[in-house]
Amino acid sequence: MPAGASIDLEGVGIQISGQKIVSDISLSIAAGEFVCLLGPSGCGKSTLLNAIAGFIPVEGRLRVGGREIRGPGIDRGVVFQNSDALFPWLTALENVEYGPRIRGVDKTERRKAARHYLELVGLGHAIDKFPAELSGGMRQRLQIARVLVNEPSVILMDEPFGALDAQTREVMQHELDRIWRATRSTIVFVTHDIGEAILLADRVFTMTTGPAARIKAIVSIDLPHPRDETDPGAIAIHRELRDDIGEEVSKVLRQQGLREKTA
Numbered sequence: 001m002p003a004g005a006s007i008d009l010e011g012v013g014i015q016i017s018g019q020k021i022v023s024d025i026s027l028s029i030a031a032g033e034f035v036c037l038l039g040p041s042g043c044g045k046s047t048l049l050n051a052i053a054g055f056i057p058v059e060g061r062l063r064v065g066g067r068e069i070r071g072p073g074i075d076r077g078v079v080f081q082n083s084d085a086l087f088p089w090l091t092a093l094e095n096v097e098y099g100p101r102i103r104g105v106d107k108t109e110r111r112k113a114a115r116h117y118l119e120l121v122g123l124g125h126a127i128d129k130f131p132a133e134l135s136g137g138m139r140q141r142l143q144i145a146r147v148l149v150n151e152p153s154v155i156l157m158d159e160p161f162g163a164l165d166a167q168t169r170e171v172m173q174h175e176l177d178r179i180w181r182a183t184r185s186t187i188v189f190v191t192h193d194i195g196e197a198i199l200l201a202d203r204v205f206t207m208t209t210g211p212a213a214r215i216k217a218i219v220s221i222d223l224p225h226p227r228d229e230t231d232p233g234a235i236a237i238h239r240e241l242r243d244d245i246g247e248e249v250s251k252v253l254r255q256q257g258l259r260e261k262t263a
């Protein structure tokens, strides 16, 4: 697996249908770092992630591994909240093999790689199952294996555990922490969940309420892995982030209240 790549944004703005979604975002993420984007609903977290994936154009400069982003690329893998991206007619093994197959990787080699990453995500026992035969947590592991097999230097995750029940989510968070340490990819992870951000991230970037959302604060989480939410250090950071996000959520509610009055 190649080491992670750095991500650099300079004065990045994103406009969709004439509306400025995010504005003037400058940040640097180090190679191999795990960063969470946290912010009120609708502020533009997914939009920013999609821009790094190369799905939408931006104003300003956006570089991955020092190279300007001009569109999607194999160096960046995306894991979505739901598992719609999986092919239901292919087995777990065939789903993971798909990327290397379209890149023309020889059958023995791609099968070996697919098995390796299925083992890494804890699905070694389920390689012949179809997505519909897997639980929600297993399908998310499969999505992760499907991304890892392409050996991306950056993994972009958009609330990947948002649809899972609380217990499965907790297991998946610890699994992702382990997988990240095994691969050392750079990870950008979008979440609403402060606890999840604290369990996983080296740094958390909080965002302001949109439109024209910006980075509000950057909080470093210098706690040993695997982390425990009940650790006093984690609780203190939780409070700090909760107050920070709470302020932004209140702004959204005030905006909505004003709209209701003027309607």
Ligand SMILES: Nc1ncnc2c1ncn2[C@@H]1O[C@H](COP(=O)(O)OP(=O)(O)OP(=O)(O)O)[C@@H](O)[C@H]1O
Residues within 6 Å of the ligand: 016, 017, 021, 039, 040, 041, 042, 043, 044, 045, 046, 047, 048, 192, 210
């Ligand atoms: N394709 C699109 N067309 C029009 N507006 C869009 C489009 N994509 C996003 N938006 C708008 O951009 C804003 C940011 O959306 P985005 O999904 O990035 O927010 P988010 O922070 O990820 O939200 P959530 O946490 O609820 O998923 C929203 O106001 C949304 O309506």
